[in-house]
Amino acid sequence: MLLEHLQAKLDAIAARHLTRTLRAAETPTAPRQTVRGADGVARRQLMFCSNDYLGLAAHPDIAAALAEGAQRWAGGSGASHLISGHTLAHERLEETLAGWYAPHVPHARALSFSTGYMANLAVITALGDAEAEIFSDELNHASLIDGARLARAAVRCYPHADAAALRAALAASTARIKLIVSDGVFSMDGDIAPLPELLTLADEFDAWLVVDDAHGFGVLGEQGRGALEHFGLHSERIVLVGTLGKAAGLCGAFVVAHARIVEYLLQAARPYIFTTASLPAVAHALLASLDLVQGEAGRERRARLQVLQWHLRDGVAALLERHPRLTWRLADSRTPIQPLIVGDNAGVMALAARLDGAGLRVPGIRPPTVPPGQARLRIALCATHGTADVDRLLSGLESAARHLEPA
Numbered sequence: 274m275l276l277e278h279l280q281a282k283l284d285a286i287a288a289r290h291l292t293r294t295l296r297a298a299e300t301p302t303a304p305r306q307t308v309r310g311a312d313g314v315a316r317r318q319l320m321f322c323s324n325d326y327l328g329l330a331a332h333p334d335i336a337a338a339l340a341e342g343a344q345r346w347a348g349g350s351g352a353s354h355l356i357s358g359h360t361l362a363h364e365r366l367e368e369t370l371a372g373w374y375a376p377h378v379p380h381a382r383a384l385s386f387s388t389g390y391m392a393n394l395a396v397i398t399a400l401g402d403a404e405a406e407i408f409s410d411e412l413n414h415a416s417l418i419d420g421a422r423l424a425r426a427a428v429r430c431y432p433h434a435d436a437a438a439l440r441a442a443l444a445a446s447t448a449r450i451k452l453i454v455s456d457g458v459f460s461m462d463g464d465i466a467p468l469p470e471l472l473t474l475a476d477e478f479d480a481w482l483v484v485d486d487a488h489g490f491g492v493l494g495e496q497g498r499g500a501l502e503h504f505g506l507h508s509e510r511i512v513l514v515g516t517l518g519k520a521a522g523l524c525g526a527f528v529v530a531h532a533r534i535v536e537y538l539l540q541a542a543r544p545y546i547f548t549t550a551s552l553p554a555v556a557h558a559l560l561a562s563l564d565l566v567q568g569e570a571g572r573e574r575r576a577r578l579q580v581l582q583w584h585l586r587d588g589v590a591a592l593l594e595r596h597p598r599l600t601w602r603l604a605d606s607r608t609p610i611q612p613l614i615v616g617d618n619a620g621v622m623a624l625a626a627r628l629d630g631a632g633l634r635v636p637g638i639r640p641p642t643v644p645p646g647q648a649r650l651r652i653a654l655c656a657t658h659g660t661a662d663v664d665r666l667l668s669g670l671e672s673a674a675r676h677l678e679p680a
């Protein structure tokens with residue numbers, strides 16, 4: 274019965290053009306990868322899909338630090354942090370991150386996690402207790418939404434980046450504890466949350482501001498410390514979640530907040546307590562990654578991303594002028610996430626398939642990841658792309674536009 278039941282659901286997913294497929298890469302994360310297609314054939318592809326924005330995943334210092342970490346720490350941590358899995362490598366990583374954010378969050382303490390998904394579940398479920406109300410941007414990442422679903426708190430969504438609507442919701446709330454929750458950079462849109470306004474509202478309504486800066490970390494700010502550095506924010510009301518599997522080029526995540534909040538997470542957050550600590554070798558390598566992010570290499574790569582972003586934006590704007598009957602629209606983004614909104618699911622998948630045929634891998638993103646009718650290509654740039662790579666993408670889009678523009 275279960276198998277028939279699931280087949281019917283799979284058929285319904287396929288009928289809506291929402292079937293997702295896995296493809297295995299045969300080479301490391303980089304702008305050019307060899308990827309095995311659904312037909313089992315390996316092809317060289319130019320990738321515009323990874324969140325490795327600084328191109329650090331393939332940096333030789335990271336590979337060397339991982340190898341050194343494996344020599345020093347060998348394999349798994351063996352247990353959760355509170356049992357025996359916590360190591361000096363994790364502790365150094367946490368101390369370094371707490372130091373990074375001390376100018377932004379007074380009394381900062383950091384806690385490391387295996388993934389950003391777990392960090393978000395931990396923060397939202399632990400702080401969102403029955404006395405709390407969560408105010409969540411409608412475009413927040415799935416892990417924040419899932420955290421809110423699991424939390425005991427009341428949950429209210431506010432329209433995307435709409436500080437006026439948030440203000441009205443906060444004013445109407447009688448909850449003792451109020452948590453404003455927002456992505457720092459929105460993962461499928463690339464826009465930056467209006468954090469200064471959100472923080473002003475937090476002050477006015479005695480609320481706390483949880484910022485998931487998965488896509489701002491490493492990318493925004495002079496030293497790559499993300500949205501807090503970008504806006505020069507400073508407040509003990511900030512609870513920052515950062516991920517280390519994107520611009521940091523490895524994996525893992527962290528929370529930085531007032532030391533008492535972090536102490537409470539350590540005591541009470543189930544996604545922290547009931548899971549094995551990450552590999553100490555990874556924590557060791559992350560220290561090398563943080564050096565790269567904040568140093569000259571990071572600065573150069575952030576500058577390079579700006580050049581690539583504008584090159585792409587100018588090229589797409591010119592293309593859309595040449596094809597006025599296309600309904601495509603480039604989202605207004607100042608980050609390496611440059612979504613090209615196509616609209617319908619079948620349309621975006623046809624476009625992605627055409628690009629794929631030309632050796633260009635750009636993922637089509639469909640509901641429920643984005644709202645219905647807003648399916649898009651999520652073009653993600655890395656500092657290790659060249660402008661010639663962006664030109665190749667633009668010419669792939671141009672030839673697709675010629676085929677797909679309505680008569």
Ligand SMILES: Cc1ncc(COP(=O)(O)O)c(C=O)c1O
Binds near residue numbers: 391416460485516525
């Ligand atoms: C905004 C945002 N938050 C959290 C996560 C989860 O982070 P992780 O991949 O480390 O689980 C992601 C993506 O994966 C994300 O895009």
